[in-house]
Amino acid sequence: MARHSILDSLDDTLRRETLEKARVMQFPPGQILFSAGQHCQGLPLVLGGRVKVQMTGVSGHSIVLYRMDADDICTLSIGCLMTGRAYRAEAVVEEAAEAVMIPRGVFDRLMDQSAGFRLGIMESYGRRLDDLMLLVEEVAFRRMDKRLEEWLLGRAKRGPVVITHQELAVELGTAREVVSRLLKELERRDMVRLSRGRIELTGLIA
Amino acid sequence: MARHSILDSLDDTLRRETLEKARVMQFPPGQILFSAGQHCQGLPLVLGGRVKVQMTGVSGHSIVLYRMDADDICTLSIGCLMTGRAYRAEAVVEEAAEAVMIPRGVFDRLMDQSAGFRLGIMESYGRRLDDLMLLVEEVAFRRMDKRLEEWLLGRAKRGPVVITHQELAVELGTAREVVSRLLKELERRDMVRLSRGRIELTGLIA
DNA sequence: GGTTGAATGTGACTTTATCACTGAAGTCGC
DNA sequence: GCGACTTCAGTGATAAAGTCACATTCAACC
Numbered sequence: 001m002a003r004h005s006i007l008d009s010l011d012d013t014l015r016r017e018t019l020e021k022a023r024v025m026q027f028p029p030g031q032i033l034f035s036a037g038q039h040c041q042g043l044p045l046v047l048g049g050r051v052k053v054q055m056t057g058v059s060g061h062s063i064v065l066y067r068m069d070a071d072d073i074c075t076l077s078i079g080c081l082m083t084g085r086a087y088r089a090e091a092v093v094e095e096a097a098e099a100v101m102i103p104r105g106v107f108d109r110l111m112d113q114s115a116g117f118r119l120g121i122m123e124s125y126g127r128r129l130d131d132l133m134l135l136v137e138e139v140a141f142r143r144m145d146k147r148l149e150e151w152l153l154g155r156a157k158r159g160p161v162v163i164t165h166q167e168l169a170v171e172l173g174t175a176r177e178v179v180s181r182l183l184k185e186l187e188r189r190d191m192v193r194l195s196r197g198r199i200e201l202t203g204l205i206a
Numbered sequence: 207m208a209r210h211s212i213l214d215s216l217d218d219t220l221r222r223e224t225l226e227k228a229r230v231m232q233f234p235p236g237q238i239l240f241s242a243g244q245h246c247q248g249l250p251l252v253l254g255g256r257v258k259v260q261m262t263g264v265s266g267h268s269i270v271l272y273r274m275d276a277d278d279i280c281t282l283s284i285g286c287l288m289t290g291r292a293y294r295a296e297a298v299v300e301e302a303a304e305a306v307m308i309p310r311g312v313f314d315r316l317m318d319q320s321a322g323f324r325l326g327i328m329e330s331y332g333r334r335l336d337d338l339m340l341l342v343e344e345v346a347f348r349r350m351d352k353r354l355e356e357w358l359l360g361r362a363k364r365g366p367v368v369i370t371h372q373e374l375a376v377e378l379g380t381a382r383e384v385v386s387r388l389l390k391e392l393e394r395r396d397m398v399r400l401s402r403g404r405i406e407l408t409g410l411i412a
Numbered sequence: 413g414g415t416t417g418a419a420t421g422t423g424a425c426t427t428t429a430t431c432a433c434t435g436a437a438g439t440c441g442c
Numbered sequence: 443g444c445g446a447c448t449t450c451a452g453t454g455a456t457a458a459a460g461t462c463a464c465a466t467t468c469a470a471c472c
Contacts, residue, residue, distance in 0.1 A: 057343035065339060079332020082325060088336060111324055118317055118324075119288060125331045126285020130294060132338040133271060137263035139346045140379035143429095144459065164419065173346035175460055180420060182459095196419060196468055349460095350428065370450065381429055386451060402437055402450060 002100045004045045005071050009116025018110065022100045027051075033074075033091035040080035040087065042101040046072040049097025054170060055089040063139075063173035065089060066131045073124040074099075081107060139173055147172055148182050152192070152201060160200040208306045210251045211277050215322025224316065228306045233257075239280075239297035246286035246293065248307040252278040255303025260376060261295040269345075269379035271295060272337045279330040280305075287313060345379055353378055354388050358398070358407060366406040 002024050007015055024047070027033060033044065033051060048070045056062040068074060068091075080087055081104055102110070110117040138147065151171060155161045165183065169176045183199065186192045193200040208230050213221055230253070233239060239250065239257060254276045262268040274280060274297075286293055287310055308316070316323040344353065357377060361367045371389065375382045389405065392398045399406040 055339055055343060057347045059343075059347045061343075061347045063342060063346050065342065076335065078328060079335060082328040083332055085332070085336075088339060108321070112321060115314070115318060122284060122288040125335075126289055126291070129282065129285060129331075129334060129338065132335065132342065133261055133294060136269060136271065136338065136341055136345060136379070137261060137265075137267075139342060140269050141263045141265045141267045166419075173342070176420085177422085177461080178459060181422085184421075194420090372450075382451085383430080383453085384428060387428095387453080390452075400451090 002045075002047060004047055004100060006045060006073065006117060006120035007100075009120060010110070010114050014110065014114060018102065018106055019100075021106050022102050024098065024100050027093045027097045027099065029093050029096055031093045033093060033097075034077075034087050035090040036088055037086050039084070040077045042103045043077050043081055043107050044074040044099040044101055046070060046074065047098040047100060049093065050095040051091050051093050051097055053089050053091045061173070062170045064171045065135065066128065067094075073121065075124050075128040078107075078121060078125070144172065144174055144178060145182050145185075148179065149186070149191075152199065156201045160198050162198055164197050208251075208253060210253055210306060212251060212279065212323060212326035213306075215326060216316070216320050220316065220320060224308065224312055225306075227312050228308050230304065230306050233299045233303045233305070235299050235302055237299045239299060239303075240283075240293050241296040242294055243292050245290070246283045248309045249283050249287055249313050250280040250305040250307055252276060252280065253304040253306060255299065256301040257297050257299050257303055259295050259297050267379070268376045270377045271341065272334065273300075279327065281330050281334040284313075284327060284331070350378065350380055350384060351388050351391075354385065355392070355397075358405065362407045366404050368404055370403050 002019060002022075007018065010018065022042075027049070034040070036056065046068045051068045052064050053066055053068065053076065054062050054064045074091070076087060076089060076091075079085065111121070148168070151168070152161060155163075163171075165179045166176045169179045172179070183192065183194055187194050189203070191201070191203040193202055208225060208228075213224065216224065228248075233255070240246070242262065252274045257274045258270050259272055259274065259282065260268050260270045280297070282293060282295060282297075285291065317327070354374070357374070358367060361369075369377075371385045372382045375385045378385070389398065389400055393400050395409070397407070397409045399408055
């Protein structure tokens with residue numbers, strides 16, 4: 001059963017009609033939801049799992065822009081859906097995800113007939129814009145060592161972080177060598193223990 | 207008379223009603239349209255002039271996020287209007303600007319009753335999101351000297367660029383000293399001629 | 413057990429950021 | 443017209459981050 005808070009804002013008739021025309025889809029880890037240059041087929045409402053959205057610049061470097069998880073809306077798709085432009089970023093499933101795909105026609109109808117749906121869409125847009133503004137500030141002004149430590153702390157809820165230095169570099173929008181060196185420095189200070197594809201936080205609990 | 211393409215998408219009745227309740231306002235250069243922490247009073251539709259939107263990070267550094275000019279919609283205001291959150295950025299008038307301020311109630315009504323209005327709003331949102339994604343990439347990966355040259359070229363349509371190094375640093379999200387040094391280097395290579403608050407492009411026409 | 417490919421380590425060097433100043437150019441009051 | 447003041451610009455020293463080139467290590471798979 002499709003559980004997404006934006007669907008709760010619909011009245012019964014509209015919700016039933018929506019669910020009739022929308023498809024619930026499953027995406028295994030590693031699957032590409034969409035990639036740069038593609039055109040949008042429908043609006044994904046994320047029911048569960050985790051998807052990262054990243055873009056690759058002209059330089060060939062990539063950076064993770066944001067993540068989507070349960071109850072999120074794929075904001076990028078809205079713009080592509082309504083204006084017909086192609087995606088500029090790429091979405092990669094990290095944890096097996098489930099999403100309802102709302103076809104264009106249904107989306108238009110929902111926007112037309114449900115104030116709650118509109119609010120949900122606008123809220124999602126606003127949040128994304130905020131996220132990106134904060135990211136700009138972060139990338140432009142914050143020190144890489146702090147950003148790295150913060151990222152690790154945010155990920156180390158329980159157990160070691162399983163990630164390669166290269167992937168971590170994409171998370172932060174920097175080079176692999178920079179990540180390697182900063183991590184080695186953290187290891188020297190006994191903040192982390194490093195092994196291949198794996199970072200264990202030891203002293204970094206603050 | 208208020209000319210904005212999104213108003214053209216409205217039928218006569220709706221447009222008349224909107225213009226009755228909306229106020230056309232004038233903003234002189236230097237005026238702050240809104241600043242971080244403030245709450246949104248209405249949605250500005252920009253009729254003319256130029257407004258820059260910039261944010262200041264925790265570090266105290268600022269960076270210009272994007273600009274609005276004729277026929278633009280203040281995307282940031284939409285999110286603040288609908289969710290009640292405060293602005294996170296600041297808008298400063300660069301060239302005397304004129305805007306129609308759409309009050310919240312009218313905005314809701316337009317979203318409800320006009321598909322064209324909705325499309326315009328969504329288009330604006332999508333474009334802004336794109337702008338910010340490109341900015342992230344630019345800040346994260348492109349070289350400062352190239353970005354500076356590009357910025358200057360984009361501004362030097364006719365005549366010299368009137369700007370201080372400090373302001374230019376905010377445009378690019380870097381430090382004033384960095385801008386000064388890069389400009390001096392350009393001057394050594396006879397690409398520009400520098401004077402106080404003014405940059406003349408000489409060899410930089412490419 | 414040896415080969416292979418991915419992941420990591422590191423030196424050398426360039427670019428960018430930061431700090432701490434100095435000097436130069438405008439502005440204002442008289 | 444002349445100081446006093448303020449804003450703007452220049453620069454050396456040093457630290458942080460990015461780039462390039464290559465060495466090493468690890469894990470997986472014949």
